[in-house]
């Protein structure tokens with residue numbers, strides 16, 4: 786393709802192939818993306834403040850680290866992983882600014898088995914829904930490897946298609962189907978994802994599952 790006709794990369798229009806591309810995620814954070822709201826998602830904040838998170842906490846696709854830093858503020862052992870360095874540098878700077886101790890690692894969740902660590906609480910805000918079916922298999926294999934028996938997963942994903950994002954929507958049935966092997970689905974609730982570009986928030990699903 787002639788470079789002059791190549792559409793510019795933007796966090797507001799997501800080329801389908803780019804979602805698995807580390808370079809794309811690095812670039813997205815040069816221009817603050819719509820999901821980077823500078824505070825935890827309210828659905829996760831409510832859970833954390835209510836004591837639902839415990840022990841060693843891992844946030845997969847942690848972005849600039851708001852959920853990791855929330856866990857750290859609550860006194861939990863907190864780790865965030867992301868495929869890109871750019872958000873992790875921002876997360877580290879926030880941790881230093883706020884005087885919080887948390888660990889941030891560049892890792893691809895699809896190869897998480899190599900981490901050789903286990904966690905009591907695993908968080909995913911906005912990652913699972915970007916993956917193709919094959920990537921979801923690799924993601925689930927990694928997640929099963931790092932979650933202790935009886936460990937809990939809290940996952941927030943789009944409940945419907947979003948403009949500029951490939952339609953890989955999940956409904957409650959397909960979500961619980963995906964988490965049948967190695968997990969017990971405790972609940973799937975309607976939720977909202979706050980966004981810098983949608984005042985009303987984005988319709989979402991909140992999955993809570995326990996590792997069997």
Ligand SMILES: C[S@@+](CC[C@H](N)C(=O)[O-])C[C@H]1O[C@@H](n2cnc3c(N)ncnc32)[C@H](O)[C@@H]1O
Pocket residue numbers: 804805810820821822845846847848849866867868869872892893894895909910911912
């Ligand atoms: C929609 S953003 C959500 C970020 C963060 N959870 C939040 O709520 O602000 C998805 C994040 O997943 C990261 N990501 C994408 N593919 C990944 C992969 N294969 N492994 C780990 N992180 C990935 C991206 O770099 C991005 O930070």
